[in-house]
Every structure is written in C-alpha cells, then in structure tokens.
Amino acid sequence: MSAHDLSMLEAGDALPTLTAGPITPLTLALFAGGSGDHNPIHVDKAFAASAGFPDVFAHGMLSMAYLGRALTDWAGPAAVRQFGVRFAAITPLGASVACTGRVEAIVEHDGERLAKLALQAAVVDGPVTLVGEALVRIG
C-alpha cells in the first residue's frame, strides 16, 4: 500500500508484514555501533553468561527499529507521531522477526488525521517479543 492510499483506511486494516533477519552476531555488532547501545550483554557471550543467559541476545531496540521500518514503509518517513512498545520477551540469535500491525481507529488530533495502530513483533514460529502502539499521520 503506498502512502497516498492511506486516506481509504478503516479500522481493522492490516499493515504489510515486515520480516527481518535472521539475526546473527554480526547484526548485533552492527547495531551496537549503529545505535550507540554498547551494552555487552548483546555482543559479549562471556558477559551474557555472567548475567545468566546462555548466549548474547538481540537489542530490544533492534526489533523496535524493524517495527519503525514497517511504519515508515507504510506511512512515510515523517508520519510517526507517537510510537511505544513493551518488551515482552528476549529475541535470541538466529531469530527472524515478523513485524505486524493493525488499524485500531482513525482519530483527529491537532488538525491531523491519525491512524491508531496496534503493533507486534514476534520471532517467526516463536514468541511475541514486542507489543506496542503508534499514532501515525495519514492525511
């Protein structure tokens, strides 16, 4: 769906699913540098073990960035007004992440037409990892 089709949106409509990954150690090294999040739990297996984890695991913000791509692919680069998530589960190495969303309502705020979205990221064939919502300008 391209940005100019969004005027026809209705509650219940789904965003195109975005799938990213599989997440490798290189993905996490790049994201540590790219995001400025240098927490060793995501790149240093010995540190992860000292914290009680069998291996490093993905930054939650990496999956939130994937969800952000799903939003901007759909509504354009500058349309996101509010975007929040709760991190529900860890994303392990090797996971591919599926980002999905659904229109909950169309609302007006400050003269803008906004879609209120329910969002989710999940490991493909695995648990839900992020649950969130967004307000995105659609006109």
Place this chain on the structure above:
Amino acid sequence: MIDRKHIGAATEEVSIEVELSQLRLFCQATGETNPVFFDADAARAAGHETIPTPPTYPQTLLNLSPFKKNLVLDVIQADLARMLHGEQVFEHHHPIRVGDTIRMRQSVADIYDKKGGALEFIVLETLARNQDDIVCATLKSVAVIRN
C-alpha cells in the same frame, strides 16, 4: 534496592550533531532500504528539505550524547548484568534531520518495584530540542532490574 532519592536526578543538557555517517550505519544495521534516510537527493525528491531520521533514532542520539555521567550506570549505579529494557516510548513533535544539532536532557521520572522488590523499574524521560529551541521529541525508557 535502588535508593528512591534518585527520583528527579537529571543530566546536564548536552548537544549532539545529527550526522549522516552515523545514520547510514544505523540504516545498515537495521536493514533500512528506503534511500530517503541516507541519500540527500532521494530525500529531496520525496519532498523533504533534507534527510529525515527514522522514528527510533532519537534513542541513538541519546545513546551517543556526551553526558558527563550516565544516569543509570554512574548516578544510580544499577548493575548492567541485571538490567533489561522494559518499555520505550517516543513522541515526535518536529522532524529531526541530518544537520540538526539536538540538545538532550534526561531525568529520572520514577523508580518503583514489583513482586516484593524482585523487580525494580527505573523510568527515564528525555527531552530533545533542536538548534531553534523547538521540541522535536520526548523519549521515555523503562529499565527493569532483576534483583
């Protein structure tokens, strides 16, 4: 238990440039393929004055901001090995674009616990303003400490 006296603690305000090279690395790391986010010509062709930033990018600018002390690690002195990211919320009021200078100030909005102290929560709020003193974004992060 984390001392609740830290509620209200805040950083100084620091400035960070929105640099294209860092944004390109972020795009590479997140699989971003929309050239609007890393190519000035593509951004202009799509009607943007200059290159816009992705919706979670304020957190990257925050991570890279040159605070003298990190609120969570240096002030509260929470143990990184017991910390997980619980929640994250962005409110976007004005675009953050390549070439902007963003001023960041972070504060501890709340500290609370659940399950008899087995889990503690640090709520951090950040205001991001640009060189024209326009509030571009507010960030809220919740860190969870597993005691």
